[in-house]
Amino acid sequence: MYKQKPVPFLFFILGMCLFLLMSCGTPTVPCGTFTFTGTPVVSGLSVSVSFDFDAGECGETCTCDTIVYIQIARAYDLNTGNFLAPTSEYTNRMVTGRTPECLNGWMLDRLDGRVWGYYGRNNNGSFAGSLTPGDNTTTAVLLDTPSGWPDETMLDFVTVPVCIDDDAACFNDLLGYYYWWFFIASGGSVSFIDKIAVEWHRDAVDESVVEWNNDAPGLGKNVFPAMSPM
Amino acid sequence: MYKKVIIIISIVLFGACSIFMGCGKKEEIKDPEIKKQMKLIDEMKIKRENRTRELKEMDGSKLVQDLSNESQRGLEPFNSMAYKEAVSRGSKVVSELSSALKLTEKPFLLGLLALRTINLDEYKKLEPGFRIKPLIDALESAKFFNAFGVPHLYWEEAAKAIIEEGEGAKEYLVPLLKNTRLAPVWGSEGTITNKIYQYRVCDYAWKMLLDIDKKEVEVSQDASVRDSLFSEYTEK
Numbered sequence: 001m002y003k004q005k006p007v008p009f010l011f012f013i014l015g016m017c018l019f020l021l022m023s024c025g026t027p028t029v030p031c032g033t034f035t036f037t038g039t040p041v042v043s044g045l046s047v048s049v050s051f052d053f054d055a056g057e058c059g060e061t062c063t064c065d066t067i068v069y070i071q072i073a074r075a076y077d078l079n080t081g082n083f084l085a086p087t088s089e090y091t092n093r094m095v096t097g098r099t100p101e102c103l104n105g106w107m108l109d110r111l112d113g114r115v116w117g118y119y120g121r122n123n124n125g126s127f128a129g130s131l132t133p134g135d136n137t138t139t140a141v142l143l144d145t146p147s148g149w150p151d152e153t154m155l156d157f158v159t160v161p162v163c164i165d166d167d168a169a170c171f172n173d174l175l176g177y178y179y180w181w182f183f184i185a186s187g188g189s190v191s192f193i194d195k196i197a198v199e200w201h202r203d204a205v206d207e208s209v210v211e212w213n214n215d216a217p218g219l220g221k222n223v224f225p226a227m228s229p230m
Numbered sequence: 231m232y233k234k235v236i237i238i239i240s241i242v243l244f245g246a247c248s249i250f251m252g253c254g255k256k257e258e259i260k261d262p263e264i265k266k267q268m269k270l271i272d273e274m275k276i277k278r279e280n281r282t283r284e285l286k287e288m289d290g291s292k293l294v295q296d297l298s299n300e301s302q303r304g305l306e307p308f309n310s311m312a313y314k315e316a317v318s319r320g321s322k323v324v325s326e327l328s329s330a331l332k333l334t335e336k337p338f339l340l341g342l343l344a345l346r347t348i349n350l351d352e353y354k355k356l357e358p359g360f361r362i363k364p365l366i367d368a369l370e371s372a373k374f375f376n377a378f379g380v381p382h383l384y385w386e387e388a389a390k391a392i393i394e395e396g397e398g399a400k401e402y403l404v405p406l407l408k409n410t411r412l413a414p415v416w417g418s419e420g421t422i423t424n425k426i427y428q429y430r431v432c433d434y435a436w437k438m439l440l441d442i443d444k445k446e447v448e449v450s451q452d453a454s455v456r457d458s459l460f461s462e463y464t465e466k
Contacts, residue, residue: 043416073418076270080311081277086376086417088308088386101275102268111419113383119419130422145425148374148416150304154270157418181267193263 027196030176031058031230032161035139038180040190044147045182051140051161053175058230062170064163067134068127069119069142070174070224071159072208073109078152087112089219093211095204106204108212109144109157115221117212118164119144134161149184156181158201162227173230177201202229285315290326293319294341298330301338306377307347307387316344324349331356339368339377343387358398365392366402369434375413380420381429381437382449389434393441400442400463406435407460427451432460439463 035050049069055062075084083105085091095106108117115123119142120131127133134140140161149155161175177197182190213223285293296312307313316323327345331337337356342364346353353361365388369378379385385393392399409431415424427433427449433456440447450456 044421071418076274077309078274079277080281081274081279082281082309082311083278084309086415086420087379087384088306089384091308102271109418111383111423112380128422130419143422144418145421146418147421148414150416154274156267195263198264 027198028177028202028229029058030178030196031055031060031173032176033057034176034178034196036178036180036194038182038192038194040182040192041145041147043149043151043184043188043190044145045180045190045192047142047144047146047180049142049144049159049178049180051134051176051178053134053136053140053161053163055136055170055230060170060230062163062168062173062230063136064168064170065135065165067140067161067163067165067175068121068131069140069159069161070117070205070209071109071119071142071144071157072106072205073146073155073157074105074107074204075149076105076154077150078154084150084153089215093208093215095207095211098207100200102200103204103207106158106208108208110212117209117216117222117224118162135165151184151186151188153184154181155184158197158205160205163230170230172225172227174202174205174227175230177205177229281311282315285311288315290319290323291330293323294326294330297327297340297344298338301340304373305340307340307343310340313340313344316340317347320348324352328352328356331360336367337361337364339364339388343391346391347387358395362392362395362399362402366399366406370406370409370431372413374416375429375434376415376417376420378434380415380423380427381433382427383423385441389438393438396442400439403435403439403442404463407432407464409435428453432457436460436463 032051032053037048039046051067053064053067077084083094085094085107089112090107093107096104098104109119110117114121120128122128130143132141142159146155157180159178159180163170163173163175165171178194179197179201180192180194182192184190209224209227216223285296288296293312293316297316300310300312316327324345327341331341331345337360342361368388372378377386378389411431413429413431413434415421430453436456436459437449447459
C-alpha cells in the first residue's frame with residue numbers, strides 16, 4: 001500500500017508533461033511547406049501564401065485531392081485599442097471575452113454575401129481567382145491584399161490549409177498554420193513579419209470557427225464540419 | 231527508499247520536460263517578434279478598457295459630442311466605440327441625441343444611425359431631407375465605403391437607411407449617377423472583389439435606386455455595362 005502511492009504521483013507528473021506539451025506556445029508543425037511573399041501596398045499588404053502538402057512531415061499518409069484554406073484576421077486601432085472590422089458581419093462573429101487576451105479580436109476572414117467559410121469559395125462551390133486549390137502534388141495558393149486600412153492599424157492573420165476531399169483519410173484535417181502580421185504607420189507606410197504559427201494561434205482559429213458556426217445558420221451560411229489538426 | 235526514488239525521478243522528469251518544452255508564454259516571449267506583439271496586445275487591452283470606461287462615465291451630451299468626433303474621423307458604426315456605447319444606453323440617450331441632431335446644420339452620420347437604431351419613431355420625426363441629405367453627403371464624400379457595403383453583395387446600415395427612404399431618396403441619388411469617383415472599401419477579401427468590380431459612387435447610387443424600386447438586376451463586373459443601365463433613371 002505504502003509503496004504504491006508514488007506510482008500515481010509519477011502518472012500525475014507524466015500527465016502534467018503531456019498537458020504542457022499540448023498547451024504550449026511552441027510553434028505548430030505544418031504537414032508540408034509554406035511559402036509566403038508579402039509586398040507593401042497603399043495602407044496594406046499584397047500577400048501570397050503557398051502550401052505544398054506532405055503528410056509524411058507529420059508522420060502520416062494521406063492522399064488529398066482538394067486542399068483549400070481558411071483564414072482568420074484581427075485588426076487593432078492603435079489609438080484606442082479597439083478591434084476594427086471591415087463589415088458588421090465580421091464584427092458580429094468576432095471572438096471576444098476569451099482568456100487569454102491573445103485569443104480575442106479574431107474573425108473568420110470571409111467576404112459578406114458568401115455562404116462558405118473557406119477563403120475564396122464562391123456560393124456555387126467553385127473558387128475565385130484568389131484561391132487556387134492544391135493536392136498532394138499541386139501547390140495550394142491563397143492571394144490576399146488587405147489594404148486601405150486606416151493609418152495606425154495593426155493587423156494579423158492566421159492562414160490554414162485544410163483538406164476538403166471527402167474521400168481522403170485526412171478529410172477536414174487542418175494541415176498547418178501560418179501567421180503573418182503588419183503595421184500601418186501614420187502616413188500609410190507598412191512593415192510586416194511572417195512565420196509558422198504557434199499553438200495559441202491554433203486556438204484562435206478554433207474559436208473563430210466556433211463564432212462562424214454560431215452565426216452561419218441565421219445568415220443562411222454553411223457551418224464548418226468538425227475539423228482537427230493533422 | 232522506493233518512494234523517494236520515484237519522487238526524485240518525477241521531479242527531475244517534470245523539470246526536464248518543462249525546460250525541454252520551453253512551455254507557455256515564457257517560450258513565446260523568447261521570440262522577440264512574438265514578445266513585442268504580446269506586449270502590444272496587452273497595451274491595446276488597457277487602452278480599450280480605458281476608452282470603454284471613459285465612454286461609460288460620460289454624460290449624454292459629451293457622448294453625443296464623441297459620436298460627432300468619431301463621425302468626422304470616418305469611423306463606421308461597427309467600428310465606433312461611441313456608437314456602441316450610445317446604442318447600449320438606448321432610450322436614455324434619445325432626447326440628447328435628437329436634440330443635438332436638430333441643433334446642427336448638418337447632422338452627423340453616426341448620430342443619425344444611432345438614433346435610427348435606438349428609436350426609429352424618433353428618427354422618423356426628423357424632417358426627411360434632414361435625414362437623407364447627410365446620408366447622401368456621406369456617400370458622396372466617403373473615402374472608403376465600408377459604412378455602406380458592397381453593391382452586389384450586402385448593404386450596411388447607412389445604405390439601408392437611404393433605401394428605406396424610398397421615393398424621397400431618389401432626387402438625391404439620381405444626381406450621383408454622374409459621379410464616377412472610385413468607391414473603394416478597406417479590408418481583406420472585400421478589397422479584391424471591389425477591385426474586380428471597380429465600383430464608383432454612381433454604382434452605389436444606381437444599386438440603391440434599383441433596390442428602392444425592388445428591381446432585381448445582375449450587377450455586371452463591367453462598368454460600361456452598368457453605365458448603360460443608368461439611363462433608366464437619367465432619362466426620366
